[in-house]
Structures are given as C-alpha cells and as structure tokens.
Amino acid sequence: MQQNTTIEQDPQVNETNAVPGNSIPPEDQASAPAEKNSGQDPDQQYAALNDKYLRLYSDFDNFRKRTLKEKIDLSKNASAEIIIRLLPVLDDFERAIRAFDSTTEAGQALKDGVSLIFNKFLTILNQQGLEPMRTAGEKFDTDFHEAITNIPAPTPEQKGKIVDEVERGYLLNGKVIRYAKVVVGS
Numbered sequence: 001m002q003q004n005t006t007i008e009q010d011p012q013v014n015e016t017n018a019v020p021g022n023s024i025p026p027e028d029q030a031s032a033p034a035e036k037n038s039g040q041d042p043d044q045q046y047a048a049l050n051d052k053y054l055r056l057y058s059d060f061d062n063f064r065k066r067t068l069k070e071k072i073d074l075s076k077n078a079s080a081e082i083i084i085r086l087l088p089v090l091d092d093f094e095r096a097i098r099a100f101d102s103t104t105e106a107g108q109a110l111k112d113g114v115s116l117i118f119n120k121f122l123t124i125l126n127q128q129g130l131e132p133m134r135t136a137g138e139k140f141d142t143d144f145h146e147a148i149t150n151i152p153a154p155t156p157e158q159k160g161k162i163v164d165e166v167e168r169g170y171l172l173n174g175k176v177i178r179y180a181k182v183v184v185g186s
Helices: 042-077 080-102 105-127
Strands: 130-132 145-151 162-167 170-172 175-178 180-185
Antiparallel strands (some): 130 170
16 A cells, blocks of 8 residues: 655745755855856955955864864873872882981992882983972962961071972973972961
8 A cells, every 4th residue: 555645845945945944144145156146246256255265264274273282282191190190109219218318338229229210210200291399498389389387487588488398299291280288487
C-alpha cells in the first residue's frame, strides 16, 4: 500500500531562500547576485565589497594570531601541574643540604652527592622556566608573598619588609605558581 502525502508550502520558503529560516542578512543583500544592479554605482559596490573583504580578512588574521598566542601559552604552561607537584621534593633537597651543615668530614661526601643531585634537578626545572623568588630584605608584596606572621622589626628600615622566608616561592615563565611564605617586620 502506498500512502499519498501532500507537502504544504512553508510560508518562509520563497524564491530567494530555499531552506526555511535561512534568510540573507540585510548587509549581504547589497552584494546578493539578484540585486547587484539595483541602482548602485559599480564603484560604490566595489568599495563596499572591498571593505567587507578587508574586514573579514582582518578578523581572520586577528583570530589566527590569537589562537597562535594561546597555543604558545598553553605549551609554555603545560608542565605547571607536574612542576607544582615536584616543588616539595625540591624543598626536601634544600632541607637535607642545610642539615648536612652540622655534619663532620665523614658526611661531606654524602652532602656533596645530595648537592649534585639537587643541582641537576634544579637545572632541569630551570630549563622548563622555573625561577625561585628572591625575598630576603624585599618589601612585602601580596602579589608574590603570603605573610605567615608579623614580628617587631629589628631595625626601623625593616618595617614592612620581609624578615624571614619560611617557604620559598616560585615563578614559572614569569607567572606565580607558589607564593613565598614569609615573616614580615612590623
């Protein structure tokens, strides 16, 4: 059995747009083929089309530059998560080296070995863009430092400045990945 179906004409479908709801925007109607010779001077049409082309080209060029910059930023900071997880290991190396300061000459070889490993580890992280923050004697800045506590300043010059560093802060490609935990003189 075959069924006869009738197709009703959609009121939005006409000769200029075959797909329902697909209308030509008003700014594009000036350049539509059916209306090319609708009283506009050819020079005006050329100027309008050229302007439209230049705007489209510059929009595309801006998009291309923006996406390229985003890709570069993403690749530079892609390693941030793993580096953040390795920072406690770096801190442990620094503590171990400081602990060796009170050792005798017999422990000097062990201290040299740990220092060698620490320096290689730090060099690799530096090659990835990691930089330790310098905090000793600097003015307290909330963009880079986290104040753990305030103590009375030993001298008037140290008021509002960093007296001690509890935990070192780090920058990755100029961006803070860990704030320095410091003691501020008040």
